[in-house]
Structure formats: structure tokens, C-alpha cells
Amino acid sequence: MIYEKGIDLSIFEPYKINCESCTGLCCVALFFSKSDGFPKDKKAGIACKNLQPDYKCKLYSQLSKHGLKGCMAYDCFGAGQYITRYIKGFPNWRTISQKEAEQIFNSFLVVMRVHQTLWYLSQCLILQLPQPEKEKAKLLIDEGNMLIDISLERLAVLDTQPFCEKSNNYLKHICTIFKSYFSNSSKVSCNNYIGKNMKQKNLTGKDFSMSLLIAANLEQANLYGANFLGSDTRDTNICNTDLSQCLFLTQIQINSANGNNKTVLPPYLQKPKTWDVT
Numbered sequence: 001m002i003y004e005k006g007i008d009l010s011i012f013e014p015y016k017i018n019c020e021s022c023t024g025l026c027c028v029a030l031f032f033s034k035s036d037g038f039p040k041d042k043k044a045g046i047a048c049k050n051l052q053p054d055y056k057c058k059l060y061s062q063l064s065k066h067g068l069k070g071c072m073a074y075d076c077f078g079a080g081q082y083i084t085r086y087i088k089g090f091p092n093w094r095t096i097s098q099k100e101a102e103q104i105f106n107s108f109l110v111v112m113r114v115h116q117t118l119w120y121l122s123q124c125l126i127l128q129l130p131q132p133e134k135e136k137a138k139l140l141i142d143e144g145n146m147l148i149d150i151s152l153e154r155l156a157v158l159d160t161q162p163f164c165e166k167s168n169n170y171l172k173h174i175c176t177i178f179k180s181y182f183s184n185s186s187k188v189s190c191n192n193y194i195g196k197n198m199k200q201k202n203l204t205g206k207d208f209s210m211s212l213l214i215a216a217n218l219e220q221a222n223l224y225g226a227n228f229l230g231s232d233t234r235d236t237n238i239c240n241t242d243l244s245q246c247l248f249l250t251q252i253q254i255n256s257a258n259g260n261n262k263t264v265l266p267p268y269l270q271k272p273k274t275w276d277v278t
């Protein structure tokens with residue numbers, strides 16, 4: 001088994017998206033483009049035309065029907081609700097001063113970067129790893145949480161690079177440990193699996209980290225111990241596939257891929273509502 005038995009899933013809660021507790025930050029703060037599955041090309045800091053005054057999306061229940069894949073796949077790693085807690089009252093993005101808005105949006109992006117790293121580090125706590133490695137993960141998680149526990153003014157200009165770099169080095173080290181467990185873990189140099197048919201292949205321990213898996217076919221492949229750290233899984237076919245023992249998957253990767261009711265996920269991830277549930 002890749003994961004510990006009886007794992008405590010509550011460790012992921014702070015880093016999970018919760019739109020009910022957010023003020024539509026992602027639909028305002030980010031720039032996005034129509035070609036990536038968003039409603040239209042939009043600059044950062046401008047509210048999407050579909051965002052209503054109550055911060056709900058007018059098309060929320062019909063995103064799939066409108067082909068808004070970018071909106072469906074997006075995950076802020078809990079940064080939205082984290083920043084919303086700081087905001088006093090309920091800002092109207094269309095009338096708020098530019099300075100105030102920039103501070104909020106910059107802080108949102110800072111927290112998103114740190115929370116994404118904390119998500120990966122939290123996965124290390126439930127992996128079968130030597131205890132000293134888990135202790136290192138715990139220390140980094142504490143450090144990351146303390147780093148962002150500051151005022152909005154300071155958060156907006158926080159340099160996250162030293163923390164993210166240190167954490168990335170730790171994560172690379174963990175990947176190396178897992179690689180050594182599998183003979184199949186070697187990686188082709190180009191990382192390009194776009195459109196590749198790997199249906200029913202034995203990919204035990206495969207290192208897909210930072211790989212392009214766009215529209216690749218992984219249906220029914222054996223992915224025990226496969227590493228997906230930072231891979232691009234847009235339109236990857238994972239129907240009828242067991243991913244329960246894969247490493248470093250995120251909700252955004254799952255939301256971007258094509259699965260079905262027979263896809264099996266690690267316990268800390270959820271099946272998108274749009275997947276076939278018949």
C-alpha cells in the first residue's frame with residue numbers, strides 16, 4: 001500500500017475549495033481566456049460578467065452545458081475562503097477602490113501558491129514514509145501556515161519563493177524515495193505523452209511528474225505508485241481506472257481529466273459531479 005491505513009482526511013480541509021464561503025475571488029482576481037474554457041478573455045481584477053452580486057455564478061449549474069471547462073476544473077486550494085475571512089463586509093468588486101482590490105487579489109494569489117504547496121506536503125503525511133520524513137513535512141506545514149498568518153497588507157506583498165523552493169526540494173526527495181521502490185519508475189526525457197495510448201499498460205511506479213498527459217489514454221492502466229506531481233491531465237482518459245494508489249494528484253487534475261463512475265480516486269479527492277454516474 002502507498003498510503004497509511006486509517007488516514008485522517010481532515011488535514012486536507014483547509015486546502016479544499018469551498019465556494020460557499022468565498023466572495024467569488026477566482027472569478028475576479030485571475031486573468032483567463034476563452035480558449036482555456038472560460039467565458040471570454042478577461043484581465044485580472046475584472047469581475048466575470050456571470051458573477052452575481054451575491055458572489056454566485058449565474059451559470060454554476062450549467063457550466064458543462066456552456067462548455068466552460070476552465071471554470072469546472074479550477075481549484076483555489078482553499079485560498080478563496082481564507083482571504084474572504086480577512087475581508088470586512090462584502091466588497092462590491094465593481095465599486096471597490098483599485099488599491100483595496102489589488103491588495104485582496106494579490107493576497108489571494110499568494111495564499112493559493114502557499115496552499116498548493118501545503119496540499120502536497122499534507123499528502124506526505126499519509127504516505128508510507130519513514131517517520132523522520134513525516135516530521136520534516138509537519139515542520140514545513142507549520143512554517144507555511146505561519147507564513148500566511150499575517151495582515152492583508154503584508155500578505156499582498158509576501159515573497160513565497162523561499163518557502164516554496166524549500167518545500168519543492170523536500171517533495172523531490174520524497175519522489176526519489178518512491179522511485180527507488182519501483183523498477184518501472186524511469187522517465188522518458190521529453191515528458192510528452194500528449195494523445196498517447198497507454199490503455200491497460202502496466203505503469204506501476206511510473207514517474208509522470210511535470211509531464212504532459214493531455215488527451216492521453218490511461219484507461220484501465222495499472223497505475224499503482226505512479227507519480228503525477230505537476231502533470232497536465234487535461235482530457236486524459238481515466239475512465240474505469242484505479243488511481244487510488246497514485247502519488248501527488250490534485251483535484252484540479254481530476255477535474256480536468258475524463259473519468260466515470262468506475263474511476264477510483266485516492267480518498268482525499270472527489271469525483272466531479274459532471275462525470276457519468278449511471
Ligand code: SF4
Pocket residue numbers: 026027038039048049050051052056057058059060068071
Ligand atoms: S462563468 Fe461563473 S465560474 Fe466561470 S468565471 Fe464566470 S462567474 Fe466564475
